[in-house]
Each structure stands twice: as C-alpha cells, then as structure tokens.
Amino acid sequence: MALLVHLKTVSELRGRGDRIAKVTFRGQSFYSRVLENCEDVADFDETFRWPVASSIDSNEILEIQIFNYSKVFSNRLIGTFRMVLQKVVEENHVEVTDTLIDDNNAIIKTSLCVEVRYQATDGTVGSWDDGDFLGDESLQEEEKDSQETDGLLPSSRPSSRPPGEKSFRRAGRSVFSAMKLGKNRPHKEEPQRQDEPAVLEMDDLDRLAIRLGDGLDPDTVSLASVTALTTNVSNKRSKPDIKMEPSAGRPMDYQVSITVIEARQLVGLNMDPVVCVEVGDDKKYTSMKESTNCPYYNEYFVFDFHVSPDVMFDKIIKISVIHSKNLLRSGTLVGSFKMDVGTVYAQPEHQFHHKWAILSDPDDISAGLKGYVKCDVAVVGKGDNIKTPHKANETDEDDIEGNLLLPEGVPPERQWARFYVKIYRAEGLPRMNTSLMANVKKAFIGENKDLVDPYVQVFFAGQKGKTSVQKSSYEPLWNEQVVFTDLFPPLCKRMKVQIRDSDKVNDVAIGTHFIDLRKISNDGDKGFLPTLGPAWVNMYGSTRNYTLLDEHQDLNEGLGEGVSFRARLMVGLAVEILDTSNPELTSSTEVQVEQTTPVSESCTGKMEEFFLFGAFLEASMIDRKNGDKPVTFEVTIGNYGNEVDGLSRPQRPRPRKEPGDEEEVDLIQNSSDDETDEGGDLASVSSTPPMRPQITDRNYFHLPYLERKPCIYIKSWWPDQRRRLYNANIMDHIADKLEEGMNDVQEMIKTEKSYPERRLRGVLEELSCGCHRFLSLADKDQCHSSRTRLDRERLKSCMRELESMGQQAKTLRAQVKRHTVRDKLRLCQNFLQKLRFLADEPQHSIPDVFIWMMSNNKRIAYARVPSKDLLFSIVEEELGKDCAKVKTLFLKLPGKRSFGSAGWTVQAKLELYLWLGLSKQRKDFLCGLPCGFEEVKAAQGLGLHSFPPISLIYTKKQAFQLRAHMYQARSLFAADSSGLSDPFARVFFINQSQCTEVLNETLCPTWDQMLVFDNLELYGEAHELRDDPPIIVIEIYDQDTMGKADFMGRTFAKPLVKMADEAYCPPRFPPQLEYYQIYRGNATAGDLLAAFELLQIGPAGKADLPPINGPVDVDRGPIMPVPVGIRPVLSKYRIEVLFWGLRDLKRVNLAQVDRPRVDIECAGKGVQSSLIHNYKKNPNFNTLVKWFEVDLPENELLHPPLNIRVVDCRAFGRYTLVGSHAVSSLRRFIYRPPDRSAPSWSTTGEVVVNMEPEVPVRKLETMVKLDATSDAVVKVDVAEEEKEKRKKKGSSAEPEEEPDDSMLDWWSKYFASIDTMKEQLRQQEASGIDLEEKEDMDNADGLRGPMKGKEKAKAAKEEKKKRIQGPGPGQASEAPEKKKPKIDELKVYPKELESEFDNFEDWLHTFNLLRGKTGDDEDGSTEEERIVGRFKGSLCVYKVPLPEDVSREAGYDPSYGMFQGIPSNDPINVLVRIYVVRATDLHPADINGKADPYIAIRLGKTDIRDKENYISKQLNPVFGKSFDVEASFPMESMLTVAVYDWDLVGTDDLIGETKIDLENRFYSKHRATCGIAQTYSTHGYNIWRDPMKPSQILTRLCKEGKVDGPHFGPPGRVKVSNRVFTGPSEIEDENGQRKPTEEHVALSALRHWEDIPRVGCRLVPEHVETRPLLNPDKPGIEQGRLELWVDMFPMDMPAPGTPLDISPRKPKKYELRVIVWNTDEVVLEDDDFFTGEKSSDIFVRGWLKGQQEDKQDTDVHYHSLTGEGNFNWRYLFPFDYLAAEEKIVISKKESMFSWDETEYKIPARLTLQIWDADHFSADDFLGAIELDLNRFPRGAKTAKQCTMEMATGEVDVPLVSIFKQKRVKGWWPLLARNENDEFELTGKVEAELHLLTAEEAEKNPVGLARNEPDPLEKPNRPNTSFIWFLNPLKSACYFLWHTYRWLLLKLLPLALLLLRLALFLYSVPGYLAKKILGARARHPPGSAGPTRPSSGSSTPSSPSSTSSAHGTSGSSSRSCWRCWGCSCWPSSSTASPATWSRSS
Secondary structure, eight states: OOOEEEEEEEESOSSSSSEEEEEEEEEEEOOOOEEEEEEEEEEEEEEEHHHSSSOTTTOOOOOOOEEESSSSSSEEEEEEEETHHHHHHHHHHEEEEEEOOTTSSSSSEEEEEEEEEEEEEETTTTTOOOOHHHHHHHTTOOOOOOOHTTTTSSOOOOGOOTTTTTOOOOOGTTOSSBBBBSOOOOOOOOOOOSSSSOOEEESOOGGGGGOOOOOOTOOOOOOOHHHHHHHHSSSSSSSOOOOOOOOTTEEEEEEEEEEEEEEEEEEESSEEEEEEEETTTEEOOOOOOOSOOOOOEEEEEEEEEOOOEEEHHHHHEEEEEESEEEEEHHHHEEEEEEEHHHHTTGGGEEEEEEEEEEETTOOOOTOOOOOEEEEEEEEEEEOOOOOOOOOOOOOOEEEEEEESSSTTTHHHEEEEEEEEEEEEEEEOOOOOSSSHHHHHHHHOOOOOOSSEEEEEEEETTTTEEEOOOSSOOOOOOEEEEEEEEEEEOOOOOOOEEEEEEEEEEEEEOEEEEEEEETTTBOTTTTOBBOOOOEEEEEESSSSOOOOOSTTHHHTTTTOOOEEEEEEEEEEEEEEOOOOOOTTTSOOOOOOOEEOOOOOOGGGGEEEEEEEEEEEEEEEEEEEEESSOOOOOEEEEEETTTTTTTTTTOOOHHHOOTTTTSSSSSSSSEEETTHHHHHTTTTOOOOOOOOOOOOOOOOSEEEEEOEEEEEEEEEEEEEEEOHHHHHHHHHHHHOOOHHHOOOOOOOOHHTTTTTHHHHHHHHHHHHHHHHHHHHHHHOOOTTOOTTTOOHHHHHHHHHHHEEEEEEEHHHHHHOOOOOOHHHHHHHHHHHHHHHHHHSSSSSOSOOEEEEEEEEEEEEEEEEEEEEEGOOOOOOOSGOOOOTTTTTEEEEEBBOGGGGHHHHHHHSEEEEEEEEEEEEEEGGGGGGTSSSSSSEEEOOOGGGOTTOOOOEEEEEEOOEEEEEEEEEEEOOOOOOOSTTOOOOEEEEEEETEEEEOOOOOOOOOOOOEEEEEEEEEEEEEEEEHHHHHOOOOOOEEEEEOOOOSSSSEEEEEEEEEEEETTTTTTTTTOOSSSEEEEEEETTEEEEEEEEEEEEEEBBTBBBBGGGGOOOOOOBTTTSSSOOOOTTTTTOOOEEEEEEEEEEEEEEOBBTBBOOOEEEEEEHHHHHHEEEEOOOOTTTTBBBSSOEEEEEEEEEESSGGGOOEEEEEEEOOOGGGGEEEEEEOOOOOOBBBBOOOTTSSSSGGOOSSSEEEOOOOOEEEEEESSEOOOOTTTOEEEEOOOOOOHHHHHTSSSSTTTOOOHHHHHHHHTHHHHHHHHHHHHHHHHHHHHHHHHHHHHHHHTTTOOOOGGGGHHHHHHHHHHHHHHHHOOOEEEEEEHHHTTTOOOOEEEESSSSSHTTTGOOSSSEEEEEEOSEEEEOOTTTOGGGGGEEEEEEEEEEEEESOEEEEESTTTTTTGGGGTTOOOOOOSOEEEEEEEEEEEEEOOOSTTTTSSOOOEEEEETTTTTEGGGGOOOTTTTSOOOOOOEEOOOTTTTSEEEEEEEEEEOOSSSSSEEEEEEEEEHHHHOOOTTTTSSSSSSOOOOSTTOOOOSSOOHHHHHHHHEEETTOHHHHHHSSEEEETEEEEEOOOOEOOTOOOEESSHHHHHHHHHGGGGGGGOOOOOBBEEEEEEEOBBOOTTTTSSOEEEEEEEEEETSSSSSOOOOOOOOOOOOOEEEEEEEEEEEEEEEEEETTTTTTTTEEEEEEEEEETOOOGGOOOOOOOEEESOOOOOEEEEEHHHHETTTTTTEEEEEOSSTTTTTOOOOEEOOOOOEEEEOOOOOOOOOSEEEEEEEETEEEOOOOOSSSTTHHHHTTTSSSOOOHHHHHHOEEEEEEEEEOOOOOOOEEEEEEEEEEEEEHHHHHHHOOOOSSSSSSSSOOOOOOGGGGGGGGOOOOOHHHHHHHHHHHHHHHHHHHHHHHHHHHHHHHHHHHHHHHHHHHHHTTTOOOOTOOOOOOOOOOOOTTTSSSHHHHHHHHHHHHHHHHHHTSSSSSSSSOOOOOOOHHHHHO
C-alpha cells in the first residue's frame, strides 16, 4: 500500500530562474530535481512514492512547496500547496490543478497540477486497474534521498523524452554498470543549448561544488564490478546470480599450530603433569615434568588437515593436563579447556598469542578452576599469512587475568550452564530402506511399514547425545531432551542436530541442521541467553529417492548446498546457568537424555494454506547431453509437488481434519494434474508438460515455448510464521540497497568519477531511512500467539541494532568528506555484515523452493530459491526480492558433481516467474508478469476468476534486432599448454546464439566485431520491454583443433533498448563500451569490454533502424567492426621498452632454451628485443631500449593490455613459445611529468634538515641483556647526547656508565632493536585503539548501549597497560633509571625486505612468464607451478609530443629515451655474504614432533649444506652463521636459503625455503647492497661493514643522481643540493683519541636521503629481515620463518672486512649455592601412634626448573613437634645461563635411544619444597615456593614478617634479581592448595642464595650438604629428633614431659599442697592428745600416773627411760584413743593444765 504523488507542472511563474519542488507527507520530504533556466512554466513531471504501513486518515495533509533554487544562498520559497487527503482516501485517485499561497497565506497567481493516488491495505479503496498497477509498478526502485543518489549521473533532459511518456525518478539505478537501461549520457560533442531547461543535480551539502549537467565524456565507463552484473534495474526481473559453483563442501588445506609454553597454579600436590593437545581426533602429548605445579614445556605441535571449511571450523581444540601419565597408566585428568577451530580462525590474524587457557574439571563442575596453561594457538588456511609477534627475549607476562585465552567480549569468569536441546517430532522423512523386504512382509503378513527408523543425534562442544529410535515412522514423535553441560558462554559456535536412520549395518544421516549460537543469543547489556523454538527447522540434503550408495550423502551430513527437502524437525533449545554451590547438583558433564513435556500442535503457528505459482517464460541453454529426450521441469516446496519420490504415503488413513485445523493429511500433496480437491478447489500442477528440446547451437538446446508459456501451481500447508520472513526481507532490502550503493561508490573511486562522497552520503541517508522504516514496520503482529521467546528477543535486539545503526549512519553521513570516503566505506562494510547477520532467521518456517530439470524421469539439474525471496506482502519492503518478478535461474548439477569444470557449464537457463503467498491473497499473483497474455485454465477451472492458469498465451509480441558490439577481453584464463588461449565469445539471447571470430594465441583478444541478431520476437508490452529486456549471456571459449571448445568464463549483460518511436541520438545512444567481469565458477576470469543495444523494428521494417555504417572488414571476411560512435576515441602514444634480461628459463619440450627473444605487442603493434645469442653465457640483452608507437584510447581505463612473449629461436627459422605475460593495466607505466611547483622540487634557498634524534621510543621495562661475559644489564634509550656524555665521563657528577664496548656484541644490538620494534608495534596498536575509540565516539552520539562490552574489554586493556608500564617500587629501586646508555640499533623487519621497498622495482620490473593451463582448482591454484621464467625490464608509456623540458635536461641521452641514468647490464662479479640469524616456528619434521634443522644455501652452481652444524631437536634454532658466496650477475642472481631436517638414516627432508632475487636488490636505487648503519664507528661491536665510507657513498650518489654536492662546510655540516645536514664532527678511535671526521654528517645525509629533491629515496638501513619458509609440497602455507640479511660487494671494489661475528652467544656457566638454614611453622602431618599427638619429619627439597632429575634433599629433621626444622644444609646447582634471553640452557638426551643431546631453554626458576618423610609409605608433600631468579620477592628478615602474600603477589614486595644482587638471605613462605583450591601457608623456610660464576666457584669451592671444604656446622636439634624405636624409654619420658609439661608443672605444686594437708590431718590428733595427756601427767608424787612403768623398767630419772616412757606414753595414748574419757583415764581432776604441761 502506498501513496503516489505525480507532480506534473507549475505554471504562471514570475521571471526566469532555477526551480525545485519539495513534497512532504507524514514528515518525510522528497525533493524534485532542479530545473534550470525555467521561465513561466516548470515541467517537473516526477512521481514520488510513500509506502505506508498504516491506513491513511482522511484528515491527513499533503504539502508541496515550490522554491527558487540558489547554489549559494538558501532557496527562496515561491509558494505552498496543501491538500487534505479526504477525497483521495475515498476515491483513490484525484487530479488537481490549483493555485499556491505565499508566506502570508495570500493566494498568488502561480498554479500547479498534481495527480495523487492511493491503495489501501485491505483493498477497500478499490483495486488498481491493470493500467495503473502496471504503469506505476516501475516505481518500486524509488529511493528516499533522491537528489543525492541521482546526483551522480546526468539524468535525461525533458526535451529528450518522447511525448506522453512518464518519467519516473529511479534513484536506485545510479552508477551500476552492466545491466543498464536507458542511462542517459549527453555527448560532449553536443553543446548544451543555453535556453533549454537543463537538469541539474543537487546536493544540499556541496551546493558550491555542483557541476552542471554537461555529462560525462563518452569514454568514462565504469570498470567491471560485481554490481555491474547483478544490479537489479527493473521491477519485473530480479538479479541473476552470476557465481555458479558452490564452494562450500570443497576440501582445503589447513594447519593448526599450538605451542604449549607452560602451566601455572595446577591444582594438586606434587604432580607430574603432561599436557595433551587434541584437535578433532588427533592427540599429541608434551613431555612429562616431575613434581611441579608450574611446569615449563615450550613445545610446538602442528596438525595438518585437508577438509572442507565447515568440517574444519567445527573441530574442537582441547587442551588438557594429565597427572602422572606413563606407558602403563593413562593418568588422572587435572582439568581441560576446549574451543572450536572456528573461534580461533575468527580472531584477528587467526591466532591467540601467549594467552592463558583456564582449566576446569568436566567431571566436577562444582570445583573451581584447576590451573592455567599458557599457549599460542593459530589456524592457517591456504594463503593466510600469520604475523607472529617476535620470538626473541620474551619476558614472562605474569598478568594471567589480563591475557586469558578467550575471544574479546567473553567474560573471564565463565559459569557452568546446562543446554537443553528439546526434540519434539519430525515430519516428511524420506524412505531409507529398500521396499523389497517390506513388500515380502506385506504379502505375507499384510502389514505395511514406514521404511525408516529415525533417531536424532546432537553434537555440541565435542560431545554428542542421541534420542531413542522410533521404529518405522515417517512422522516420529520423541518429546525428549538432550542435556549438555558446558561453560557459558561456550567457545563453540555451532550445535549440530542430525536426524539419522538406525540400521543394523551402519546408521546414515537423513538430514543435518546447524544451530548457530550467535544467532539465537545476544551478549549485549540487554541481551538474552541462547533460546530457540519450539520451532520447525527444515533439513535439506540429497534427492529423496533411496539408493544403497547415495553419491550425495555428504549433503545429508550438512556439507554443501542441499539439493532437496529431506524432512523437518521441531526443536527447542534453552540454557540454564547453574548455581554450582548447590549441593543437589550432579557434578558431571556427561550428556543426559530425558523426557520433556510435549508441546501443543499449534505452538508453532496457525496452519495456513499457501499458494505457489510459477510461469516458465523461457528455457534455453540446455546442455546438449540432455538434448535427446523430452525435458520437463518440476517445482517443489517441501514435499508438495514432488511426484517422483515425495513419499510412499502410509496406508492408514488419518481422519480428515476440520478446515483451519492443523495440516492436511500429509506434508505431501501427491495429486496428479487433473485431480481436484473435495471443494472443487484447485489441484496442484507441479511440473511442466514434457517437451523435446531444439538445437540452439553446437553446445546448447532450448525448449520452443514460443507464445505458449507453461505454468505450475502448488497448494501447501504451513504454520503461518510470515512475520519472521517479513522482518528478514526488510533487513535484506536495506542490506541490498546498502551493498549496491557501496559498490557504486567503490566503482566511482575506481574509475575516478567525481563526487563519490555525495553518493556515499546518499547511501548513508538511505540506510538511516531504511532503519527507521524497519522500526515502524517490524513491530506489528505483536500479539501473535505462536511467537517464541526468540522471536520476541530477536525483534527487540534487531530493533535496538537498527535504531543504533540508523543513528550511526546519520552521524557518519555528516562526517563523509572527500578524503574520508574510503574509511567510511569500511565502516559501511561493518553495517552490511551486521545486517546480513541479523537478517538470517534461525527459526525456519516455509521450506525453500526447488526447481528440477527432469529427463527420462531422472533428476538432472536443479536450482534452489529461498522461500522468503518469493513471499508476497502488501507492504513493499516486506515483499520478497524475487516475488512476482521474472527471475533468471541457471540450473546446476547436484552435490560434488558441480565441483570443478562440470560446475562451470550451465545445465539450463530458465526465465521463471514465481509468486508465493497465502491462498487468500492470491488475486494479484499474475500482477508482475509481462503484459499481453491470455490465461488457459484447466477444464474444471474455466469459469472461476481465481483459478490459476495451466499456461499463458501471449498475444502481443514485438520484433527486435540485437546488436552486440564485442570490442575486447583481457586477463582471460590460459586454456592451452602454451599458457595462451584461442578465445572466441559466444553470445546468447533468448533462443539464438552467435560467435565472434577465433583469435589465436592470446589472453587479451581484441575482436572489434559487431554481432547482429535479427528477427528476435519478444512477448509482452513494448514499454515494459524498454525498461525490462531479457538478459544476454556471453560465454568465452577456447577453440581447440581437436575435441570441443573449452569453457573459459561467463558474464551477463542487459542491452540498452531503443523503441521504434525513439530517436537514435544522444544522450542514450549510441551505447558506451562497458567492462563486464567474467566468472568461471566462483573465480573471476577476466573482463569483457562490450556494448549491447536492442532496437525495436517498427512498422516500417528495418529501414528505420540506424544504418550499420562503417566498412565491412575486407581482410577478415564478412565481419563488421564496432561502429565509430561506440568504439573508443584514440590518440597516438609511444611505448618505450627497457629490455634488461631473462632469468630462470625452464626447458621447453625437454630442450633447453638457448637463443631467446622477447616480443612486445600492444593493440596490434609491437617491437622485438635483440636476440640473446647464448642464454647460458649471458642472459642479458645488448640493446637496452626500444620503442614503438601505437593508437590507444584517450581514457586510460580502456587501455588494452600489453603482451610480453618470449620465444626461443631454433634452427631453420623455427620459433618455440617459451612463456608469456600479460600486463593487464598500463596505468603504472604511464609517464606523468613531475610537478615542479611542489615544495620538494624547489632547489633554491637552503633547507636545514635538523638532525635532532627522533623522539626516543620508551621501552616498557624491557631489559637489554649484554653478552654472557658481562654482568651489567642495561636499559636502552635512544638518546643522542653522546658528546655531553663523553664530556661528563670524567666527572663524578654523572654516575652514568657507557657500557664498555668489549661487553657489547652484535646480539646486544639485535635484542635492543627487537625491543624497539616491539615497542613501536605496541604504540601503533595503542594509537590504533585510540583512533578506533575516537571513531566510535564520533559515531555513537549517545549510543553507548551497544558498545558496553567492548569498552569493558578496552578499559581492562588500558588498566593492564598501566600496570605493565608502572613498575612496582621494587623494580624501580632495583633498576635505577640512570643505567640507560645508548646501544646502536639496527632495523628488524617482521617481513621480507621486498615488501618494505616495493619489491625493489623502482626502475627494473620483473614479469613472471607463464606457461601451461590455468589450474582447474577453484581455490586459486598457485601461479607458482606455471612460472617458466622471468623477464626483467620496464615500460614507459606517454602521449607522443613529449614536453620539451624532458629532452632538454642536461645529459639527456636520446638512445635511452625515458630510461636515463640506468647502469650497464654487463656481467659483474659480486661477493654475496648471507647472515642467517635464526629460525622460528619450524614445521616439525620428525615423529617426535621436533626437527634437527640445518641451513642449505644455493646460488648458481654453489650449493652449501651446513649439515655438520645441525641443531638437534629444535623448532626455534639460533644459527648465528654467515656464509660467503661468489656469484656473477646476471647468470647467478636467485639466492635460495633453505632449512633442512637432518636425518640419521635416509635423505634429509626440506622443511622450507625462501628465494631472494639479488639482482633487483643490487641495482635498486634504494641501495640494498649493504645496509646503512645508525652510527659510524671504526671499531667495536658496531664497526662499519661497508668497504665504502659514508662520505664516499654520498659522493657517489650525488654524482649518479646529478645532484650538486656534497659540500662539506664548517665541521659538522654538509650541503647536498639545497639541503644542509648537521652532525658530530669528531670520532674516537680504539685508544680513545679524538679525530676530526666528516663521516658522521655524511651518514646523517644518507639516513635522510629521501629528503633530497628529485632523486631522493629511502636507503636500506642496517637490518634483519624475517622471511617465510615455504615448501612446494604444501603451497601457500608457511612452514616457519627465517631471520637473515644479505650483503653484496662488487668484486671490482675494495674488499670488505671480515664478516661480523654473529655466532650464538655461549651460555655463561654459573653456580647457585643455596643454604637452607631453618624452617618454621611447617604444618604437622603425622599422628603419634601412642599419644595421638601431631608431628612432622621435615626435609627440604630443591632444584632448578628443568633439572628435576638433579633435585637435592636435606637430611630429615625427625619429629618436629612445632614445625620448626634446623638443617644448615647446602645445595649446589651448576647451570648454563643466557642473560639475553633470561633462560637456563640445558643439553640432555631425551631418552636412551636418542642419538645426540637436545638443547632446551628454560626460565631460571628455583623450586623449594617441604616434605614430610614417611618410612613405609610415600613421603607427603607439604608446600612449595618457586622463585624466578630474575625477579623474586626479597626475603623477610624474620619468620614473623614472612607472610603468604609475599608469594601470591597481593602485597608490593621489592623484587630482586639474583643476577644483580648475587647474595640474598631471608625467609620465604611455602604454599599449597587446600580442599577449596585456595592457597594456604604451609610453612616458612630460611634460606640463603649465593650466585657465582664458574670461575669464582672454582676459586672458592664449598662442599655439598655439610661437607668439606667450608663445612657448615651441625644444626642444634632438640633431643626428640632421634628415632623412637632405638630408645623407647627415653622417648616415652620425653613424650610425657614434652606433651604434659605445663600440666605437670601445675600438678606439682598442687600435689605438694595436698601432701602437706594430708600430713597436717595426720598429725593433728596426736598433738592434741599429747597436749591433753601431757597435762594429766603432772599428778602428785606417789599417786598413780598415766604411765605405769613395768617392773624392771629403768628409773624415770634416766634419760633413756624418759624417752621410752615418752614413747610408750605415746603408744599407750594411741592405744586408748578410742576410749577418750573412759575408766582408764584418771578420774581425778586435780591435775591442773599447768602441771600437765610440765609433765610433758
């Protein structure tokens, strides 16, 4: 539905002026073109069109404004017309003539005439009558910004338009070149008449720069480009696709190279890790490293594949670490990492360099990360070259987090997720078993089975899961889900879903579908997780007929384009992020299959009846193999229409469903031509009636349809998901427009047309309008019940993306300037890619349409058309691009048959009209057909209007004559073994064909021939044919004497049509020559220069046609040349040829070339070189310059190619062609006089070239190491204050030391240079990032949304940079800034020297001579195999009267023409000195994955093989060798440097080689003989290598270039021409004496030679170049790189000095002495058997990395109960160290079978571990620390200050280097991981590190352990450290005391206290009794006392008796204790206490 406004005229205008109109509706304005010099009437006659999405309201307004147009000031409004659209809405067509109103709303005289029409969505406003509809159909191409897009071509002037014909503005046609219709070019011969209103192009931004419509000159023609062939110029025909052959399934060479550098933080204790690298099914292992958690490998693996890209990119790269793998056991998996090859290939440079892969354990997803592996991964296809960062002295990047092996935008913390792939059901499966057994069964049992047993298999991330098998079912129902567990986001892009047929023998694929995860998810801020469906996906593959061996089985596996519908499958996909902390989670990643809930039938959309209609208008170019039997064409959609092998329909009838219910009976509609459905509705007619082809010519047949065109129609039922396709179509339309516009702009740039920036602005304007249009259209049908989550999310994200794209396009449009066009074009390319990506709908709906050509009921060839391209919609943007249009289809062979030359031939060409839409919309299905037909309906549809016809009969036909002006072709393929072809062209139009003549032996034929096709009958209306002629096919063939002609390529064109009532006059006629790109398969195969015109034969017959004037070429028979108005305008040119020599000519027919000659030919004229009399002796020509004159087109783009042919003159006047070369473009050889006004040319006045040094490149903390004998480590800074430095040297004020020259060597210089190179690259990257950011800022005004992810990544990068740049305080203190002396540097080129200096073709060019056929290989079989030699010479082309000042120049030698001042080409002897530094990344040549490389050098007859110096088992060998070879140019000028692999047995294998053309270098003006050093020095490491001093070189250059100078002025100054150079004027010799010298200033002049006017050019500096090594067996794939440089010295000059010594630095011998004093706080591992207490038997183990077998242990400190251990134990580690690379060098035999030692370079790292010794079981590992000897944390002073953070780097600890400190002592923490994978402190060790050189160690020897000499004292260990079973008692005592000492100490006083208490209680009664009894004993004398002395007792007076009495009394008293106060006690109470006491 659309609103059309046809603005006819504006009259009654006042005055004379330029007028322009602006028409506005709903806020969108269109401008008309500018009419110049209008008087009172402006005849606009233009139509504007607004597609409208919502119905027009009756009160909306249309506004038309008329302006006076001004180029300089703003336009002045004349008047306005406004109209309410009520009448238009009611009547749909209104014509109005009315007056305008001015600014003040006053009516003015001026009136306008306008016609408005409108068609509503629902058709309510009345349908368009045929005339209207067809007449206005041609407006479809209308574009938004008409004035910009048309502002490129002069449009037709109104005067040249035939009366009554409408002109529709069609902006889209603009600059495309091939299929042009009426592109009007006024001739420059025809001057513009002043009074006639001319059409002026307008651009509101560049008004001042507008050029008047004087047209382009007749020669400006666009070069061929793809657009040229495919631009759609009409609305009734769609673009034909020119590339024929599908390249998809074709295998290619790939190489995956993976370097495993090291692993860190592996989880586990004391492991022996091995890394396994897997690519697809290939596995390779590294060596095993013992007992370390951070092993260093640096091992390189290469995997070679020859598979198709799809298979390659789906292969999984898996890197896993395995613990203790050996021959007997497979080891345990620590963790693994996987990603697909496609992810790597998608990286910049196709590689990840030095990135850390995060390991995770697939069997335990709740565990965290398991460690990191640092690796390089690269994927190389044929022809990709990878820039590897430089390998030398790489410092270890410890920033793991900032360098993870993840693509940009993937977060470092990836989470585990479950991927649920839900498989619901399938339909329409093909038969997969033979029906033989089924028929037998049916006969016996009567059961009939479906002949397929399907199941679904899903592949994802290297795992696969499959559903159950549904036996015998064409419509299986599964309702199962396959569950994968993987990290999210996954690093595998695609998931493969395959339906397979289960079979007893082997299962085969029925169909495959790939789910691209990027298309079903979005990682932006408002993104969504992958989700899909439930939706149907269609599967395509081989044809459906069952055969045991299906030749197209690959198609069912998803390789290549499917040729038939196989089945459709309903799938869904969901992703759930897992919470790994959840304990219920199953922690394995095994694939699970489980049931899922079924979904309703209607969830994929309501079933609708779709109607497909097709009309075959022409079938021609049918391959002659198919010409003998009747041919029929079949059209199918899904299984509908497939009558041959749709399906054997199941017998069980399904109940008929209600109308509007799901599908009808089947997905198949197997109805024959005459069968009708129940309702008398239409049946399907899916194939044309068989017809026998008729002969067109020798190769092709055609079907004689004439005026009766057969039709097909098919009814089918599909879920109605049109919205998806509509949205995709809108985006496709936007993308097509954008692509077309971009091609136009590129074309304009290429052909140097003016104002490409305007066209680009127009394109961007169009893009932003298209994006806004999408936003208004796409959001419809929101409430559709069957929309899946993906539909909603995709719509949101597409709308976001397009909105942002529209904004960016707008911003970009404002930034387009002339000089930025190319950059902005690149940005547009990104838009285009994004649009194409978004338009690809992952959820299919209607299957694609297939058209098959059948002959004899066999399927021969097919074409496949996506259904979305045919889908009808009322909204124009949603309409499929081929819907209701005539499409030219080329049918091709299915599957692999279409590869190679078979795929190049056309099987048939169809002109086919197609329409697909809902049945209820089908009233318009014939609307796009060419008019003038009557419908023929089947019998049952006769009266019904909507019944489709079975054929159309055309009643209107027009007679035409076609004139094909075939001028020339260029750059064709070589089809003969001679390397040439015998080409002729065959032109096909409708069903006629004609050939040009055959031109022998050329690749650039100039036919100059007009072919006339008479009596052409075209069906349809005349005016349509004018806009829409059929296409012309041109095929180029090579004529062979035997057999049929070989096909060489094809192109298409559209003729320019002249109707009988048009005048044959400018601007449209005569047509201009155009270039058309020729294709062969997918490869371009040259260009054709031609023009085509189609002339209508009117009623008067041919008399009215323009006469064919011009002579019939008498020599060539009845051949008409291209007429004068069309052929190019010629001028006289002179071509001078420099003949230098021929090189490397190969044999011809086994005979050597002996007397060659070169023939040059261009445009029929030519010149021959002199004859080389003896090619072997001297292959150079003796006459150097010859010339010839020739007529060439004025337009450089039309210049014919120039052919160089080399012939060998044999005896008897015979000639043999050796080889040929075609120079396709002469442009680079055209002489353009220099612009003498340019400042660089001014030779007056002095220009002082300031020799201040370049700003020094700041190094980031990279040390430059000196050679092994020095201990100093210096930093490099490029500073030039040498004189001051030297002055200050004596004074102590400046502690800065120049490094002693004796300490420096060539390697110091090399490493310093590499640092500089890396730094420059880094800065370039940084500035690149800044630029990008700036661009993004410009483009994203307020569009921050879509860029968030990138920003984060960038911010992270910046952060990282800051971290690297700012060294920690430690580094700063350890490496003070003052140590930065100057080291002279050289230039390290990361590529070949040639690429830097334009192949050294400054005056001598090399042309490869080719011979033999161009390969059939589509992937561009390399030219290398066809090269048979090289011609050296040059060309110069100029218009003949040469400007005089050239010949008047001083010393002009006329015999040399333009080639003045070239050296002589006599033979010259040269000493060639080749320095080979090193090789990197060599391809492994031995089974062990290594190589034993050595250098081989070939130059002429010299062949040096440095076999005895091979380097064992090394892929990065350092050779450091120089070779001297004497050669004589020109005979020996091609140097080959090869690297071979040494083998003990058998021949040595070539790894790779590189070839260097020394001659071009030798003669080049860039002086590549010996590089110019940075400074001049007469001694030391930087000694001047060239035998000529700088001043001599400078004098010579000035003399050769005729430059005034050099004038050495006052010291330190030199003047050359008008440039003055300054520099130091003194030099120091070996003894430090200063002498005056001019060499420094001369050198500074040489280093700035490019500043010298006229002759200046860059001179080659002292350098090292990096050359790729190639192997002829693996063409195009790099086998490694070689760093080298070549010096050349002519033998007639003074001899050069001795070669530089670049032999590899010998590693320096060191001894590291480590004393382990004590340990503390070691964790206690053992439990005591008796007491259960904790203890440890500690010992410490240490080794240097890489020397695990030499590990050393202390003695055991037994039974440490505190974690303290005392050792006083010394380790001695001798090692060899390369200071420059910071690596230890180890040489050892890999195994007992190794022949020799292998050298390893390993970082210098010391490992210390604590162990717990066990007697009967293995020792327990407790903890470890690894110290990088170059930078490790300084030890803590005390054990207390020593913390875990010192080792983990969480605190800033000063870092020290043992190589600087020499002696370090302190405490270091020892760490291990706990169960949660976190580090914990497990002990501390006190150690002392002491580094000595080998000499120092010899002078001052010490003993190992505690031995002599210089023994350490025994440690003072506590007694417990004895062994318990030797002295159990002592042990037990000690245990008790040790364990319970505090308790015992507490118990002792308590026990004493209790004892005292007990004693007290014990003695109290006795004392009491004594007291008491003592008182009674004082009784009177005589009386009985308490004691009764026995008889015979002694008297009381005696002392003894006293005591005994005392005792007895005690005893008696005790004895009577119980009867206290009883009768035995005295009753008398007379005894007083006093007396008692006394008695006691």
